[in-house]
Every structure is written in C-alpha cells, then in structure tokens.
Amino acid sequence: MPTGVALRDVRQQLFDAAERVLFRGGANGLTSRAVTEEAGVAKGVLHRHFEDFDAFLVELVRERITRLDGAAADLRVSAGTGTVAGNLTTALIHLFDPVAVSIVSLIIFRDELRARLRRARPGPGIPVLTQAAGVITDYLRDECEMGRIAADADVDALALSLIGGAHMLFADREAGPPSPEAVDKLVNAVIADVVQRRLL
Template sequence: MSPRGVAIEGVRDRLFEAAERLLAREGPGALTSRAVTGEAGCAKGLLHNHFADFDEFVAHLVLRRFRLLAAAAEALPAQAGLRTVAENMTAGALALLDAHGPAFAALALARPAASARIQEAWRQGEPGLDSIEASFAAYLRAEQHLGRLPETEDCGALALAVVATAHHLLMTARPGAADPRERLRGLVAALANRKE
C-alpha cells in the first residue's frame, strides 16, 4: 500500500491495469472501487481522487480500451501487400476480440451512467467502432491500389461487415459458448472467397 499523502506515479494507468486484471480473472461483477484499489495496491479512496465517481472510472476504462484498439487498427493499412488480404483482415478482426472484450462489453452495458458517458465521449470525437471501421476500410483501399483487391469491391461495406460482426460477437458472448474467434475467421474467409 502507498503511504497516505505520497504521490503515486502513473496512478490512473495503475488503476486501469488493475481493473483489467480483475475483469480477466473474475468478470465485470467483481469490479468495484474497493476491488480495483486493492488490486492496484493503493489506498481505498485513491480512485475517487482521480475520478468523480466509479461510473466515470468505468467510462474512462472502456474509452481507454477503444483508444488502444483504434491505435492498433490504424496500423492495419501499413500491412497492405504483406501476407494475404484474408490473413491481414483476420488478424485485425481478432484483435477486436481480445481476452477481455466480452467483459468490457458486459461492463459498459451493466452501468447505464458509464454507458451514457461513453456515448457522449464518442459524440465528442473519442475513437470508437467508427474509427476502427475507417481504418479497416483504409486498409482495404490500400489493397485495391496494389491490385490485390478488385476495384469493384465496396471497401466500406466489407469493413462494416467485419467490425460489426466482431461487435456482435462481443455483445453476445456467453460463458461456455463457441469460440467467437472461429466465427469471425469464418466470416473473413467467406468474404475473401466469395465470387463477384
């Protein structure tokens, strides 16, 4: 535990990382301010020194995850010309289904006040699914310019299909259900192998 009155470097990141560990280990039901600060090894009230309330913390936690996903998706256009289009799209799509994805989705849905803050942040321009979709479309257009994807392909529609499917799989994930990664791989393979 940190001594009272002693500043902790990177406290917000420390709290977010602790929350992610809790989500991965115990699911969204275990996430409380006390559990997060305990997992982070800091004073119980520290979270409230940095966030107005727990819903604000949850909103920032989810938005942070989307910023990381959007940053990873921004790297996708640089993959144009490397591996196959299907392999690149699959890798990009599977990144959206990381180990904590279903827990983050459940967490956002379970807390309406946090959800409202997330929606408002997206309206203000924070990266969300639309940013990720735009990066996927940019990647596909880059492949078109290289001649690896037909000019007739609607890159926006293909990007929407993949990102929307990943979102659907996240929102409908249930313990013990089939691995959503296999379903996403199947979608990308079907899109890649379809005939004009």
C-alpha cells in the same frame, strides 16, 4: 495500504488493475472495490482521481480506444502483403482480446457510461466497436486501392459485417475465445465475393 507510500502514476495503476479484473472475471466482476483491491491501494484513491466510478470507466474506455491507433497502423502496414483474409483474421483476434470484449459489455450494459461516452464522442454505434470498424474500413480501402479486392467493394458494410460477426464469436466468455480457424472462416465468408470479383 501503508501510509507514506508514493504512488507512481496512480491513474495508470488503476487502469492496469481494472484490465486485470476484466481479464479474469469479465464485466460483472468490475467494481471500484475490485479495482482498488487489485491495485493495492486504499478504497478512496480512485475517488480522489475521478469524479465517480463511471468517470473512471470513461477514461478506461478512452485508453482502449487510443490503443486502436496502434492496431490501425499495424494493419495498414500489412496492406499488400500476405493475404487479405489472413491480415483480417490476425487483426480481429488482436482487436477482440478478452479485455476489449469485456469493455464492450460494460458499454452495452451501463447506461450512464454509454451516455457519457456519447457526449464526449458523438456518433452512432457502440464505442470501441465503432472505432474498430473504422480500423477495418481503412485497411480494406487500402487493399481496394491496391487492387486486391474489387474496386466497387462496399468497405464500410464489409467492416461492419466483420466486426459484428467477430463480436458474436468472441462474446461468449464461458465458451472461451474462438479458434483462429473459426475467425478465418468468418472472414473468408464475408470477403469471398469482393476477392473473387477482383480476379474476374
């Protein structure tokens, strides 16, 4: 990179580059060199802004978790409209975009990253997936209060089932993302009981 070129928001530039690398090549292709080359900056730039590569990854994951707030707001606004299955299918397809799936893989396979994330946000589960389950739980609770699913529905268990099942569907990068029909089939299987009992 030429000297004297001002970098506008270097951190965001690096995060955006990392997401492009993850989108193209998944977690295996994400290295500090790949990020700086994609960002078009010198190799030392990342280490001037972050203690080490895992510190960079922690902030990348935090950025992704922050975005879940927007997804949560969109999903909760949909409560009471359309169908519960349709709303959940749309939300899961959005939540499990290729970058999010790759970030989950990073968290699972990088012990130091997972340890740092747990120190920052203590709690069970895998960061990103745990927050995504929370998004689904809040939505299901809203639908429960509106009478569109059974009042005694275990929304926490339903959310875990939906997130776990969706992760299985989306995790295989080689096969590509599942069809909307496959996601819809999973959703309907998980929520069938609470929707039917609401009608009784």
